[in-house]
Amino acid sequence: MCIGEVANVSAEITYTSRHSVEVQVNVMSENILTGAKKVTNKATLWYVPLSLKNVNKVVEVPPIQYARKEQEDEGKKRYEEQKLDRLETKQRNGDVILPVINPDRQTKEPHTVGYSQSSLIHLVGPSDCTLLGFVHGGVTMKLMDEVAGIVAARHCKTNIVTASVDAINFHEKIKKGCVITVSGRMTFTSNKSMEIEVFVDADPFVDEPRERYRAVSAFFTYVSLSKEGKPLPVPQLLTETEDEKRRFEEGKGRYLQTKAKRQAQMQQSAQQ
Amino acid sequence: MCIGEVANVSAEITYTSRHSVEVQVNVMSENILTGAKKVTNKATLWYVPLSLKNVNKVVEVPPIQYARKEQEDEGKKRYEEQKLDRLETKQRNGDVILPVINPDRQTKEPHTVGYSQSSLIHLVGPSDCTLLGFVHGGVTMKLMDEVAGIVAARHCKTNIVTASVDAINFHEKIKKGCVITVSGRMTFTSNKSMEIEVFVDADPFVDEPRERYRAVSAFFTYVSLSKEGKPLPVPQLLTETEDEKRRFEEGKGRYLQTKAKRQAQMQQSAQQ
Amino acid sequence: MCIGEVANVSAEITYTSRHSVEVQVNVMSENILTGAKKVTNKATLWYVPLSLKNVNKVVEVPPIQYARKEQEDEGKKRYEEQKLDRLETKQRNGDVILPVINPDRQTKEPHTVGYSQSSLIHLVGPSDCTLLGFVHGGVTMKLMDEVAGIVAARHCKTNIVTASVDAINFHEKIKKGCVITVSGRMTFTSNKSMEIEVFVDADPFVDEPRERYRAVSAFFTYVSLSKEGKPLPVPQLLTETEDEKRRFEEGKGRYLQTKAKRQAQMQQSAQQ
Numbered sequence: 150m151c152i153g154e155v156a157n158v159s160a161e162i163t164y165t166s167r168h169s170v171e172v173q174v175n176v177m178s179e180n181i182l183t184g185a186k187k188v189t190n191k192a193t194l195w196y197v198p199l200s201l202k203n204v205n206k207v208v209e210v211p212p213i214q215y216a217r218k219e220q221e222d223e224g225k226k227r228y229e230e231q232k233l234d235r236l237e238t239k240q241r242n243g244d245v246i247l248p249v250i251n252p253d254r255q256t257k258e259p260h261t262v263g264y265s266q267s268s269l270i271h272l273v274g275p276s277d278c279t280l281l282g283f284v285h286g287g288v289t290m291k292l293m294d295e296v297a298g299i300v301a302a303r304h305c306k307t308n309i310v311t312a313s314v315d316a317i318n319f320h321e322k323i324k325k326g327c328v329i330t331v332s333g334r335m336t337f338t339s340n341k342s343m344e345i346e347v348f349v350d351a352d353p354f355v356d357e358p359r360e361r362y363r364a365v366s367a368f369f370t371y372v373s374l375s376k377e378g379k380p381l382p383v384p385q386l387l388t389e390t391e392d393e394k395r396r397f398e399e400g401k402g403r404y405l406q407t408k409a410k411r412q413a414q415m416q417q418s419a420q421q
Numbered sequence: 422m423c424i425g426e427v428a429n430v431s432a433e434i435t436y437t438s439r440h441s442v443e444v445q446v447n448v449m450s451e452n453i454l455t456g457a458k459k460v461t462n463k464a465t466l467w468y469v470p471l472s473l474k475n476v477n478k479v480v481e482v483p484p485i486q487y488a489r490k491e492q493e494d495e496g497k498k499r500y501e502e503q504k505l506d507r508l509e510t511k512q513r514n515g516d517v518i519l520p521v522i523n524p525d526r527q528t529k530e531p532h533t534v535g536y537s538q539s540s541l542i543h544l545v546g547p548s549d550c551t552l553l554g555f556v557h558g559g560v561t562m563k564l565m566d567e568v569a570g571i572v573a574a575r576h577c578k579t580n581i582v583t584a585s586v587d588a589i590n591f592h593e594k595i596k597k598g599c600v601i602t603v604s605g606r607m608t609f610t611s612n613k614s615m616e617i618e619v620f621v622d623a624d625p626f627v628d629e630p631r632e633r634y635r636a637v638s639a640f641f642t643y644v645s646l647s648k649e650g651k652p653l654p655v656p657q658l659l660t661e662t663e664d665e666k667r668r669f670e671e672g673k674g675r676y677l678q679t680k681a682k683r684q685a686q687m688q689q690s691a692q693q
Numbered sequence: 694m695c696i697g698e699v700a701n702v703s704a705e706i707t708y709t710s711r712h713s714v715e716v717q718v719n720v721m722s723e724n725i726l727t728g729a730k731k732v733t734n735k736a737t738l739w740y741v742p743l744s745l746k747n748v749n750k751v752v753e754v755p756p757i758q759y760a761r762k763e764q765e766d767e768g769k770k771r772y773e774e775q776k777l778d779r780l781e782t783k784q785r786n787g788d789v790i791l792p793v794i795n796p797d798r799q800t801k802e803p804h805t806v807g808y809s810q811s812s813l814i815h816l817v818g819p820s821d822c823t824l825l826g827f828v829h830g831g832v833t834m835k836l837m838d839e840v841a842g843i844v845a846a847r848h849c850k851t852n853i854v855t856a857s858v859d860a861i862n863f864h865e866k867i868k869k870g871c872v873i874t875v876s877g878r879m880t881f882t883s884n885k886s887m888e889i890e891v892f893v894d895a896d897p898f899v900d901e902p903r904e905r906y907r908a909v910s911a912f913f914t915y916v917s918l919s920k921e922g923k924p925l926p927v928p929q930l931l932t933e934t935e936d937e938k939r940r941f942e943e944g945k946g947r948y949l950q951t952k953a954k955r956q957a958q959m960q961q962s963a964q965q
Contacts, residue, residue, distance in 0.1 A: 155571055181571070181574040181575055181578065182579070184578070275548070276546065276547060276548035278547065279546070280546075280597060280598045280626075285546075
């Protein structure tokens, strides 16, 4: 999307389970002067409703009506999938220790994981929060994209652009007054794309007895672009430790799975 | 005003009634490097003071001293006029039903009302509000100008610029946590200007028993500019329904009235 | 620093007294594409910790461990110096009356103090404040730099850039809801630099019985740059009143002191 274009953002609820809501969001950019429009972003978001009286209590979701029975079935399938994904992420987070603060990049070889890893810290202020005093998801997502973009640019040394974001998992709420650390490291490269894992860790407010905790995690996929906007080959990631090699293989798995899913969808569209 | 210029904003109270204050605001732009200055905006704002203890109670305004008796008389005349204007607006709002969400612009002919009408939604957050938890007038005005500008640009497909804003009427306060819908539609075109009616409707916070209500309304006048900044002819608005035709005639009335008033002022200045 | 560069900001505690903390901040800019890095800013900040329960109570600072005894001694020296500086500033502020609102610049000669002096007002909103409802120091510093920059540009009519900021003294906290007046006037010019004194005065919230008070003061040093980024000679400041002449001499004293200090540091570095 370019400066001066109008963003048309539309969203609709596409599935409800007992305690969660699936929302599909479409962003279309419109060049007012020429009238040209194109879809620039698509996203699926899952929300869990909390009681206004007690923010730790999940409340029930009023069910929506489906136009066709198949829509409900497909929604249910997506629901089961994301549930599984979230579970996997939780396990993966269990044994990850934050390694990316103060990387001594000077001593690292280009294209290693350590060379491009990056992090920032941010004090959660009033304007980052909802009325209930918790950080807006959108604020966190913007910071995550910023860190992931720096990781990608440091690796490629070219213009880069976000291609897709794998499920962003909000494990825990972040309260006003926390200091959050947003850190990213490259996990996998294909010929034309990079996968970057991003974490958000929260240090609770000074007078709270709680320890630092993992609040959000996600995988971002970036592509490298030439000045003319053409995709460029991505330098291969150099893995050094056992953990880096394991994460590379896991990333490859996700890459191949996404590729297969996309091909299946294209075949389906072609058949319809 | 251009990037890098200094805006000199000055304001003074020019009239007080028992429960309201008239403030005249002047904006002058200054090019620091050349020292050139010019008036870029003028506005008259009417405020009503509310009690700090009870935001629903209007308090009394301490009267100002006038340098000359005529100033008080002219102020009183302006006061009566704006009171009448507000009354008219209220009646006009009574029978208006918000039509501009999700316009199906694809099926509309260019230059019809439906083709250019636009709307946006915004969740009122803490940083939009005053200390008392109500939306800053300036935040609303900025969003209204944004929507009106999109309407004007969609109609003309050129650069456009705000020429003037007819009384923005704040019918009701908007509370933190509301979702507001800002919508605009073109009502009238002269040879070189377009009038756009803009509404702000507020959906109260989730746990309040109240219905959606009309909070603000205004008419914005835009002109179309060439790349060199010269005024361009405006494509004539195509009215389809009876309501659109009626609103066009009303807009023509306002246009002729403003034109007559401006000519009277110019004659007055010439005589002085 | 340029658009698109990554700012690496690092900070560490370098000294603690019983009630204050010295923090050294370094800003390094990184051009991602070329990998080039350079230090763009350095600053020393002194903080005083306040009780979370009673914001008017200063609490004790847990002491830090020093790697070498000399570090503690040097820190202590810096501590004594800044304490003295703050004392001097307080005295200087005692007899200063704010002169810079509504300057009638039209009638002033170029290069006089009155010609370039500038001020702005700002209503302190929720997003300017910390969780405790006091203005973030960074918000104030940004506004002060804005005003000082306008003063410098009005004097030189060229591009200008902040060279250094002499101790910004936060005399008193500023509460949410205050209206602050940020005003600046030129005090001294050398061949290639200008010193601008900036004040922040706070008008307490409407229902508080307190008078306007001086909250922050500082000296900013600017240099004038050609379009190619080369330093330009600065037009000499014309002083008219006795106070202006006295402030010019005081500014000259600070200028010579800073110059001597810098030369001493350079000799020290050369010896090491």
